[in-house]
Amino acid sequence: MLLRVLSQNVNCSPVITQTLLETKAKEYDIVLVQEPYWGFLHNVLSSVSSTGEEYLGTQIHPHWTLVEQGGPSCVATYINKCLSPLQPKLCTHLVNHPDLLLIAIPDGQRPLYILNVYNDADCTALHYLNARVHVLPAIDIMMGDLNLHNNIWDPAYSHNDHAVTELLDFTNSLGLVLLNTDGQPTHVPHARGMVRTSTIIDLIFVAGRIVEAPTTIFFIDPDGWLLSDHNPLLLSADTSLQLPPGIPRIERKSDAEQMFFADCVLAISGLNPTPPLDSIEDTQRLCDTIFSRIDEAFATHATIPSINQRSKTWWNNKCSLALACFRETRSREDWRIYRRTIRKAQRTHYDTIIHETADKQR
Structure with a gap:
């Protein structure tokens, strides 16, 4: 790689x-x-201070x-x-x-x-x-x-x-x-x-x-x-480094998941009329056919996810625009604007996480 x-x-x-x-x-x-x-x-929670202890x-x-x-x-x-x-x-x-x-x-x-x-x-x-x-x-x-x-x-x-x-x-x-x-x-x-x-x-x-x-x-x-x-x-x-192959997945509640379900229903409904099930072998063949079509639908819609933590980053379009503006002008004022922009984005992002966590615990 x-x-x-x-x-x-x-x-x-x-x-x-x-x-x-x-x-x-x-x-x-x-x-x-x-x-x-x-x-x-x-600051982090502390047993000796109500305001917390500094985390460095x-x-x-x-x-x-x-x-x-x-x-x-x-x-x-x-x-x-x-x-x-x-x-x-x-x-x-x-x-x-x-x-x-x-x-x-x-x-x-x-x-x-x-x-x-x-x-x-x-x-x-x-x-x-x-x-x-x-x-x-x-x-x-x-x-x-x-x-x-x-x-x-x-x-x-x-x-x-x-x-x-x-x-x-x-x-x-x-x-x-x-x-x-x-x-x-x-x-x-x-x-x-x-x-x-x-x-x-x-x-x-x-x-x-x-x-x-x-x-x-x-x-x-x-x-x-x-x-x-x-x-x-x-x-x-x-280099000769080689990443091991990832495991394909379908994100829950995504468009890909809905399309996967639809393809599964379509594939299984296409088995009508149902083959005769007069023996164990007949039942096994039907099950193998169903699983095979589900595997085909999964392979069509599954992707290998990028390796990352689940948390979302605070970076947004305003941060990108402020950074681009600073790179264009290289002025101290635009640098200060960029710093204020990313601090506001961080504050908004983490405040949202705090409120969401508090709501879940109620």
């Missing part, structure tokens, strides 16, 4: 993270976030499975629920660091390993990786904010950070190849008219077999930054 991965530093913004999770669920399988928001989400964390979403270390950290990984049958796993026994997340997706005899990296100014994550390079598996994809400058990936940059040698030694030892060598910026100052030049500090390294695959596509989205100062890194790579 074609694995689609997005990586972006979101500058600790819950709005940027929410936007990615809402708008990219049908486009990407994995979202790697650096510097995610961590803080107050909502980062964003979750019904379309995605959040993978995190637990507690404040500089990385978070979201795995699309469509990959749930593959049972991706967090490999803390191999990499256990607040600035790193290593996930493994089972793929036959050898898992596919994806590493999400945030490397701070002290190169804490890089030092950790180099100290454990002898126990690490063969990583297939490494993406994130490396915070390192070098003219290998940024020809316009004259100063080379001393830790680059350490990074290249690490990637070479694992057989990883750098993809973004075209000089396209990934880090752009917030004030886009500033004299400060844009730089390349968000990098992607992949295994050699991924580089050589003709279907591998990598690019940097210069328009996908929202209000982050980092452009998203986007990767599509053909």
Whole structure:
């Protein structure tokens, strides 16, 4: 299957993270976030406080499975629920660091390993990786904010950070190849008219077999930054991952269900006159015929559902329009309008759920 991965530093913004999770669920399988928001989400019931206790964390979403270390950290990984049958796993026994997340997706005899990296100014994550390079598996994809400058990936940059040698030694030892060598910026100052030049500090390294695959596509989205100062890194790579076939179903109380019932009635009524039932064999043949026609009707109207939680999302058309308006103008005012729009949509959505739940319990 074609694995689609997005990586972006979101500058600790819950709005940027929410936007990615809402708008990219049908486009990407994995979202790697650096510097995610961590803080107050909502109050939860408490035995010691009438107002409840603060629940701290980062964003979750019904379309995605959040993978995190637990507690404040500089990385978070979201795995699309469509990959749930593959049972991706967090490999803390191999990499256990607040600035790193290593996930493994089972793929036959050898898992596919994806590493999400945030490397701070002290190169804490890089030092950790180099100290454990002898126990690490063969990583297939490494993406994130490396915070390192070098003219290998940024020809316009004259100063080379001393830790680059350490990074290249690490990637070479694992057989990883750098993809973004075209000089396209990934880090752009917030004030886009500033004299400060844009730089390349968000990098992607992949295994050699991924580089050589003709279907591998990598690019940097210069328009996908929202209000982050980092452009998203986007990767599509053909893998040997195979999703197990889903089970066809017919949604209850749907048009498909009504058509299924109608086809069953039509098929069974077509058996008139009823065949003679003079023996057990006659009865068995009739039953087999009925079940066969029901199976045919089911196969006609059943579909394989997308894997998702049952809860509906709060995103609506007004959110989409507000986001499109901001992307068109890139103005702070339209960003504020967008934030107000999604907050109103969330409030309306969850108020409706609360009222519906309260009505059911009466």
